[in-house]
Amino acid sequence: MIDELKALDGFRDDVRSWCEQHVPPGWREAQAGADHRQFAEFHRWWGAELRDGGYFAPHWPTELGGGGFDLLQQVILFEELARADAPRNSLYQVALYNAGPTIIHAGTDEQKAKFLPDIVQGAVWCQGFSEPNAGSDLASIETRAVRDGDEYVVTGQKVWTSMALEADWCILLVRTDPTAPKRKGITYLVMDMRSQGIEIRPIKQSNGQSEFCETFLDEVRVPVAYRLGAENDGWGVTNSTLASERGVVIVELAERLRRNGLGAFIDAVRTWTDEAGRPMSSDAGVRDLVARRHAETAVLRQLLLTMVTNIVRRGGVGNEASIVKLVYSELLQGLMNDATSLQGLSGQIERPPVMSAGWETGDWMYDYLNSFAWTIGGGTSEIMRNIIGERALGLPREPGVA
Numbered sequence: 001m002i003d004e005l006k007a008l009d010g011f012r013d014d015v016r017s018w019c020e021q022h023v024p025p026g027w028r029e030a031q032a033g034a035d036h037r038q039f040a041e042f043h044r045w046w047g048a049e050l051r052d053g054g055y056f057a058p059h060w061p062t063e064l065g066g067g068g069f070d071l072l073q074q075v076i077l078f079e080e081l082a083r084a085d086a087p088r089n090s091l092y093q094v095a096l097y098n099a100g101p102t103i104i105h106a107g108t109d110e111q112k113a114k115f116l117p118d119i120v121q122g123a124v125w126c127q128g129f130s131e132p133n134a135g136s137d138l139a140s141i142e143t144r145a146v147r148d149g150d151e152y153v154v155t156g157q158k159v160w161t162s163m164a165l166e167a168d169w170c171i172l173l174v175r176t177d178p179t180a181p182k183r184k185g186i187t188y189l190v191m192d193m194r195s196q197g198i199e200i201r202p203i204k205q206s207n208g209q210s211e212f213c214e215t216f217l218d219e220v221r222v223p224v225a226y227r228l229g230a231e232n233d234g235w236g237v238t239n240s241t242l243a244s245e246r247g248v249v250i251v252e253l254a255e256r257l258r259r260n261g262l263g264a265f266i267d268a269v270r271t272w273t274d275e276a277g278r279p280m281s282s283d284a285g286v287r288d289l290v291a292r293r294h295a296e297t298a299v300l301r302q303l304l305l306t307m308v309t310n311i312v313r314r315g316g317v318g319n320e321a322s323i324v325k326l327v328y329s330e331l332l333q334g335l336m337n338d339a340t341s342l343q344g345l346s347g348q349i350e351r352p353p354v355m356s357a358g359w360e361t362g363d364w365m366y367d368y369l370n371s372f373a374w375t376i377g378g379g380t381s382e383i384m385r386n387i388i389g390e391r392a393l394g395l396p397r398e399p400g401v402a
């Protein structure tokens with residue numbers, strides 16, 4: 001046991017010194033005003049740095065080109081990346097945490113051989129799940145795929161497709177049997193984003209960026225060989241994608257919130273004054289607010305530790321993942337809301353948006369706007385509450401919801 005702990009300490013030292021040598025100082029400031037293309041370029045460079053360091057796919061087995069790190073090593077890696085305020089590896093999020101694990105779980109040997117090495121080499125993937133009438137109720141998707149020989153012909157519309165402009169490949173949900181009950185007629189495909197018939201329209205977001213897009217599909221041909229799982233059996237495959245997307249990446253996010261978010265908030269409160277020029281830090285209400293956020297951040301950390309311990313014991317993520325996601329995203333939004341309110345009108349002066357594919361721009365107003373990505377994406381807070389109520393607390397299911 002002592003040897004194991006020593007090995008973990010050694011691993012932490014290695015990651016820390018790698019970060020000291022590789023995280024570019026001032027990268028956040030340098031990204032201010034970057035457009036989408038520049039942002040992607042920077043993140044491709046950072047992905048290559050991580051790959052050279054052996055940290056690009058920490059959770060993948062070594063024989064597939066990953067780091068082969070166990071759970072505790074992954075936690076340490078994410079803690080250290082957060083500690084060093086490294087850029088997040090966000091351009092490859094879908095490739096590494098959604099598409100890759102799904103292919104490992106449900107792909108044939110040929111599919112694994114075709115797609116996995118590409119992912120480790122830096123292919124960008126996007127996720128074509130949500131549609132205008134199918135978000136929380138994902139099983140309602142309407143995008144149609146009709147079999148034509150050894151291809152599917154796909155027509156329909158996806159929405160909120162993050163990084164669609166950059167993506168090489170897309171994990172795509174389509175309806176292959178419109179007469180079957182809605183979860184039974186879905187098929188899971190992998191689509192080449194360079195195929196004919198794909199039109200991508202970026203969506204202008206409240207933060208001024210266009211990270212996600214509408215994706216229109218007009219008779220796009222996808223080889224049957226690129227189907228994951230059986231025809232009409234895509235719902236089960238989808239669940240494996242959704243389960244893996246909330247992996248231990250949340251450790252990194254929560255650690256960044258504790259170090260960068262809360263830490264920066266406390267630093268800012270120390271410098272802010274009210275309209276009469278009095279330090280805000282001497283106001284009892286403000287002190288109470290800061291103390292509350294501090295306590296909530298400590299609770300989040302405790303919940304994370306419980307989640308990690310349970311994963312080690314059970315070998316898989318349980319309901320804690322939904323609890324942690326809910327607590328993290330609502331705390332993040334609350335903290336950014338507090339900071340924006342205390343900063344006052346001066347915080348609303350328009351500045352060049354900072355790209356970070358997350359909330360950590362260091363600009364409270366943008367970070368507040370960006371925080372909605374976390375209370376909506378990956379399952380809204382209401383859906384998280386439904387899951388916690390039904391699966392963790394055993395409350396009756398919501399009437400009328402399949």
Ligand SMILES: Cc1cc2nc3c(=O)[nH]c(=O)nc-3n(C[C@H](O)[C@H](O)[C@H](O)COP(=O)(O)OP(=O)(O)OC[C@H]3O[C@@H](n4cnc5c(N)ncnc54)[C@H](O)[C@@H]3O)c2cc1C
Nearest residue numbers: 127128129130134135136160161162373376377378380382
């Ligand atoms: C930053 C970001 C990135 C995203 N990236 C992608 C991506 O790459 N690919 C992709 O496919 N999708 C992506 N999404 C879409 C995301 O998965 C959906 O936005 C999400 O599932 C919610 O669906 P919706 O927007 O259709 O809202 P709806 O499902 O229409 O929900 C509207 C409101 O109703 C509430 N609601 C709905 N059903 C219930 C219920 N049963 N009980 C209680 N309340 C309910 C919701 O909580 C919400 O407040 C992204 C979203 C965001 C914000």
